Amino acid sequence: MIRDIFAEPWRENIGTDDWVILQDRYDPEENLKYESLFALSNGYLGIRGSYEEGTKITLPYLYINGVFDKSETFMRELAALPNWLGIRLYVEKELIGVENCEILEFARALDMKQAVLYRHTVLKDKKGRITKIEGRRFVSRDNVHRMGIELLVTPMNYSGIIEAENIIDGTIVNFYDAPRFKVKHMYQTANERLGEDGVYMETATRDRHLHVGCGCRLEAYKDGQPVMGNRMFNAFGEQAVEFGDVHVKEGECVRFVKYVSMYTERECPAYALHTTIKDEVDRFAGEGFGAELEKHAKVYEKMWQEADVRINGDFELDRAVRFNIFHLMSTGNETDDRVSVGAKLLTGEEYGGHAFWDIELFMLPFFSYVFPQMAKNMETYRYHLLDAARDNARKNGFKGAQYPWESADDGTEQCPDWTIEPDGTCYRCYVAVYEHHVTADVAYGIYDYVKITNDKDFLLNEGAEILTETARFWASRCEYIPEKDRYEINQVTGPDEWHEPVDNNLYTNYFARWNLRYVMVLTEQMKREYPDAYASLAEKTGLTDEEVKSWDEVQKKIYLPRKEGTNLLEQFEGYFDLHDVVIDKYDENDWPIRPEALNHYPKGETQILKQPDVVLLLHLLGEEFDKELIKENYDYYEKRTLHGSSLSPSIYSVMGLKVGDDSRAYRYLRRAAFIDLLNLQKNTREGIHAANAGGVWQTVVFGFAGVSIEEGILKICPNMPKEWTDLTFRLHYYGSWIEITVSGDNTASVKLLSGEHAKVNINGSIQEI
């Protein structure tokens, strides 16, 4: 078992191999990938899996969710904060590290079960001295302000002195290895001793001066007794360094423990950051590394009880699915409803930590079913930014609330208007100008969240207010065309960004109509059943009956393009008039090969898609369409989709299974599940694909297990792949918590774990459990 590689006293805590991601050799070219794979997060902060000793190739980023800054860059992005990972050990001034020594033994492993990163290294320095360094680190989910590293260091063939540097590195810049985009978001406000021993660094964001403190102390123990000698503190500009040394004897193990704490001004007044952190580090050290780790592990044990998906029959896939869930759930936040989940979680810098439409469509279903409180926080995050969305609509000449394409902490549009090409020329980026569907996606998210959780309270208050304002936006966004007596939405881009902009994008128009209709039904119901809530809504939004009536006019006459006389929905007005290029060749992985015709026409002049707007629509609002229509459209668009987005395959996988085309579903799932573990898109270095991770979960649960909610009843209609013998997972649903087990023969059983009884529809038969 993998765990046998690591230090003997730690083994019993490490999961079996299905819980463990192993790195078994050191290759500096792989550093950035592993930094993403081995990132640890506790929802509050995330830190990439860099090495304690430092390496040449590294992007050692640490983010606290919600700490954004713009400075000279194009957008407010998650600021790279001072990193506390650094522990450098020296013997006679020789750094004992993976790049300074010959590596005799090497392994690192992420134990997903307890969210602990382990290392095992045996290193031989230039003078032949051999040192064994075994390590583990965690960022506590029990107390998110505590993080720790433990190193067991054994000189194998020498006695002497080990010198240690305990480092907080404040020199780190965002986009460090992209010279053109490098930016430093934090400026230093303090670099000082933390109490008697230890180091403390405080920085602040440059634009808004939000203070962030980080403090830590490195201790060394022999037989439980502290043995660190000759401590010295040094402020090396933007590095805080604590020096100490330890006398070591051949074969004798010294235990180094680094106790770390971070707070920001959001949780603690700036003047109290230093003392708060000092006290936290003192208490942490007092209680002990092991005690905190145990509490942290207990939290993860409980989280996995909720979140684990157990697939029997495909060991590697089972572990890969778990890996996606691990990162998604580690970033989710139970306590802070002012932050969302960025497109790369807290594992990398691409997309600046912004919330996109992926939140609602790809990640939210997982959270709604598995961690409803986290889902609620994500929705509440949108509610907190409703005023900003109102401002955004006003600024763009519309009414109501228009959500930004990219959302950071203040809800202003963070998608840049201009982008710089590698050659330094600027080009105008129209995504934020045209891609309006995000506002419908936010509205849909509320619907979807409530559909799963039955969180009426949220719906009647925050939800209704958002839905009213987004409906109002759509009504103002629609344009009445008298000659055609219809409403149109022109100059937009749908999820398929290869056609930009277009008129009357079906996905957008349909969801605009859906938003208007849904809020009309909702407010009607509120008037009847929740008059107080309605009164409050009317007061907050100024909603009147006349306005609702005007919405009715719009929704009735909104144009939904389709091929006349057929079931075929048209992606946008005029789509069927484009060159009809079809994918007809597939590579050895059954992956579509770019049609030769694309060498003759620009993509935008063909029917070839990046991702399928229509199929996505049918996936999200399937209950509004009949099966035949769904199948015909699936067949049509599937042949024209090149999956230019990582979000595309999982949708096809779910929908393929729904229409009985499971030929590619399993391959789509495998591709999605391994996208980061095997670095299939070559950009895992920039962080974990968060939406894809949500898509993986959806593929398993909605696709293969066939879970959906129809008319308020949970429906299970499995399409198990032949490779799987069984599949087990747990869901929250209408306040109940159930365990679903599906067998290879597509039979399923449901167990009620907590809550009231529930109705489920298994393969068409409704059962009370």
Add this chain to the structure above:
Amino acid sequence: MIRDIFAEPWRENIGTDDWVILQDRYDPEENLKYESLFALSNGYLGIRGSYEEGTKITLPYLYINGVFDKSETFMRELAALPNWLGIRLYVEKELIGVENCEILEFARALDMKQAVLYRHTVLKDKKGRITKIEGRRFVSRDNVHRMGIELLVTPMNYSGIIEAENIIDGTIVNFYDAPRFKVKHMYQTANERLGEDGVYMETATRDRHLHVGCGCRLEAYKDGQPVMGNRMFNAFGEQAVEFGDVHVKEGECVRFVKYVSMYTERECPAYALHTTIKDEVDRFAGEGFGAELEKHAKVYEKMWQEADVRINGDFELDRAVRFNIFHLMSTGNETDDRVSVGAKLLTGEEYGGHAFWDIELFMLPFFSYVFPQMAKNMETYRYHLLDAARDNARKNGFKGAQYPWESADDGTEQCPDWTIEPDGTCYRCYVAVYEHHVTADVAYGIYDYVKITNDKDFLLNEGAEILTETARFWASRCEYIPEKDRYEINQVTGPDEWHEPVDNNLYTNYFARWNLRYVMVLTEQMKREYPDAYASLAEKTGLTDEEVKSWDEVQKKIYLPRKEGTNLLEQFEGYFDLHDVVIDKYDENDWPIRPEALNHYPKGETQILKQPDVVLLLHLLGEEFDKELIKENYDYYEKRTLHGSSLSPSIYSVMGLKVGDDSRAYRYLRRAAFIDLLNLQKNTREGIHAANAGGVWQTVVFGFAGVSIEEGILKICPNMPKEWTDLTFRLHYYGSWIEITVSGDNTASVKLLSGEHAKVNINGSIQEI
């Protein structure tokens, strides 16, 4: 020829091979050595030969002579200043550098003739793109506030965009790779744009807040036209970075030029640093890199006319001797009499840039004979610190002036009282307490300088004042022992530090007597011939006839230990009673092998020496001893000296030749001349051995050419080694400038180059020239 490796347009400027030190392969383990060997200095500042693109192993230090700081360390040391070497070039974010690419071609070379460092590299990045980078850099000696780097960059097999970062790196700490001793001396006071384009960083020393400014601009040219696009300035904490990009075409050369300027608050008020530096950079860029380089080269041409020593018959040695002279003269300073020359010049951090006794005994003779103005500045430096030496004497309970063992900018003792062992234990360091001979060495330096230059003005003013105060120190340091009716100096250490402390060290006692006698003669002469100068001296020092009389009493009765009834001088009282261990084995290089007896006794209990006090005394004051005595003592001590100091071999070489034992002289010289080029002491990484460099020059000129001054007449009595066919060098002497050529048969000729006629004694025959 080596120069043919480098860019074609530059070749004609590069010296023939006897002027060029070549590095023909890249080995990161050699980086630190080459940083010392290839350091450039213009007397004002020195910068180590690090790579523009940065490497993992590097100590990229830049010092300005006189900018000292203590902070948390034990002593005021030369502060590592922000380094302006950084130019990073990227193609599609890939750094084009020696450690990031495959090296197809590599060479660097120091052209000593013009003091320019050249590079030639052809690098292939991971994507197969090949880039040729040819470079040269210099620190101007024409205008010491200008430094420049020129890179000719040619994409060999691609076209595209080269992104460039122009960097000033302020993160550098002293003793970076010695964790226990790391210290940061500078804090940042500004990091900003330099005018429109370019970067500016200002820092200050932490203790005394001396401001140092550095500004630079990177330009790119094609066909002489500036082509740098998309400039951006970034302050990354303690790094100032200017970004820009250039479109490049396959096979087309782009010329990058970095114009740099530095000033400190000593030359320019702090408030004006930025504008002064901006103007300097603007003027430099306006006049052009080539124009400044030409002026710089003219200065070096003139310096080499003074300093070159031409040895025919041993090509490698000839170049190695030149290499030692190059570094020594590059650090010497014609304009600033408030700085001296550190033990590692400005090439490394060991010994903190302090002036030791080596200044007077090892380096000063070179400067006095070759660059009298630099010598005068070194002596004036001592004079400026006379008050500090007075304080030092008072503090230690003595009268007069006691020079510190280690001297930085303010003349306080900078030799630490305590030192930390590698294991972190502190031990008491007694060097400053016991090694008093430095005060006699300073006095001797004045005598020696005046003996060569006949600078009467200095002697009668600054010189006489120093000599009076040092004599006064010695008189108060001597202790009258009534029982023996003699004066003694007890508890001291001589140059040989393996016996510490001792009573009545002959070297110290003899020089104390010499100082007293010399000043008595001098003041007597001043009274007679220069009564005004004497009156001024008496006023400044309070010297009275009574005091001089008391000195006479001391000097007459000072104890000078020797073996009764023989010529053998005793290193210190009781030395001959120690275990008489003798060196009787030599290794294949004729280098003494540590006697086995040292395994039984501590060195201090034996007669084994680190370096020979008595022989050194005989070298310095040879005219006071007869030949037989010199030879007997040479023979005795030579057998007991292990050369634990790099200063020892050159003395033995000179003295060996003097007494007719030339068996080892040539080997001693080779060892000394190659000590850094071949890294014979394994510590060249820490800087060039400056005293040794002076010793090399002395060995050639005083030893093999047999130059000395006796009774005011320059005497040439060559002892040419059989390997040499002839030897030519030039000396200043009593205001004349002469060229001396010695032939292999020990005949010599002298040519008067400028000045009045001069008398020389060649092999015993006195000639007028």
